[in-house]
Amino acid sequence: MAVFTPLNDAQVSGFLERFDVGSLDTFEGVASGTENTTYFVTTDRQSLVLTLFEQGEHDELPFFVDLLDYLAEHRLPVPGPVHDRQGIALQSLAGKPALLFPRLPGKSPKQPNLAQCEALGDALGRMHFIAQRFEGHRPNPRDLHWLLATHHQVLGYLSPEDQALMGDEIDTYQGAFENADSLPQGAIHGDLFRDNTLFDGDRLGGIIDFYNGCTGDLLFDLAIVINDWASDTDGSLNRERHDALLRAYLARRPLTASERQCWPLMLRMTALRYWLSRLLVVYVDPPAHELTPHDPEQFRTILVRRIAEGALPLPG
Numbered sequence: 001m002a003v004f005t006p007l008n009d010a011q012v013s014g015f016l017e018r019f020d021v022g023s024l025d026t027f028e029g030v031a032s033g034t035e036n037t038t039y040f041v042t043t044d045r046q047s048l049v050l051t052l053f054e055q056g057e058h059d060e061l062p063f064f065v066d067l068l069d070y071l072a073e074h075r076l077p078v079p080g081p082v083h084d085r086q087g088i089a090l091q092s093l094a095g096k097p098a099l100l101f102p103r104l105p106g107k108s109p110k111q112p113n114l115a116q117c118e119a120l121g122d123a124l125g126r127m128h129f130i131a132q133r134f135e136g137h138r139p140n141p142r143d144l145h146w147l148l149a150t151h152h153q154v155l156g157y158l159s160p161e162d163q164a165l166m167g168d169e170i171d172t173y174q175g176a177f178e179n180a181d182s183l184p185q186g187a188i189h190g191d192l193f194r195d196n197t198l199f200d201g202d203r204l205g206g207i208i209d210f211y212n213g214c215t216g217d218l219l220f221d222l223a224i225v226i227n228d229w230a231s232d233t234d235g236s237l238n239r240e241r242h243d244a245l246l247r248a249y250l251a252r253r254p255l256t257a258s259e260r261q262c263w264p265l266m267l268r269m270t271a272l273r274y275w276l277s278r279l280l281v282v283y284v285d286p287p288a289h290e291l292t293p294h295d296p297e298q299f300r301t302i303l304v305r306r307i308a309e310g311a312l313p314l315p316g
């Protein structure tokens, strides 16, 4: 369902001629994905991914290209965009902005094992370490300001208890984060769920889908990852996955005192960030296609657990 723009053989072959990647063998639309059109393309030389951008702010695409270039240059497992014969990555095809990527190996883990959690923690720690020196800038579109400005849109769909829960939480974050010492900032992925990683066995083949990438608190990114990778189905933290991921991360980038202090609340704020974004998809801005939206309740459950149980001790 992720082929919003159909392409024919002539369009794809003509497109590939702009690059030094060989000539077209086959191409097929990719069914997963919800926002962009994605094709797997094979040439006589390599496997590639062609993405056409269907929505979003197209003037932000250079930020994503620069970030992926930068991370790939630093040997992070990300798909560095292929540049054409003139050195340009960002293209146009069928009237849409288009990028060509190497196809990375592996598939997304639904239930990551401890070696996979460790591999992801290590890569994220390395990524955050070097991302602090990335010079591009894009404000975090899903930070506390966004929560404050947007949550009113869903309150009318919630029970009185959930309205109070959401409102009280946002008040708490405001009080705490606005008075906290500043947190280390850098380029962040912004949505590093399991389905945005590819694993070949225990080896991390790649981190993909950087289109929520932005400049923000590194801790925000880490909390998103822990809530997705280390939550059990009842929302509570799974100590083994939590420790495997964080031990590897902290070996690459230790947290500051201020980050350690903010950690329990950051886990709550990023849980609420997804509760809210999923509620917006369900009630306010449903997508034009028939894919089943992600369940907001899952992140309400995680939020309630984090409030009741707090964070686990950081390993080491």
Ligand SMILES: Nc1ncnc2c1ncn2[C@@H]1O[C@H](COP(=O)(O)OP(=O)(O)OP(=O)(O)O)[C@@H](O)[C@H]1O
Pocket: 002, 030, 032, 033, 034, 035, 036, 037, 038, 049, 079, 101, 102, 103, 104, 105, 195, 198, 206, 208, 209, 211
């Ligand atoms: N470089 C790559 N290597 C291998 N597979 C890829 C690559 N890029 C994308 N894919 C595959 O294409 C799918 C869709 O890509 P992507 O996640 O970028 O699309 P999207 O429409 O933004 O989806 P989402 O719903 O995750 O936001 C991925 O789930 C993955 O299977």
Ligand SMILES: N[C@@H](CCO)C(=O)O
Pocket: 191, 193, 274, 277, 278, 294
């Ligand atoms: N990772 C998001 C969807 C893509 O932005 C979610 O689970 O709600």
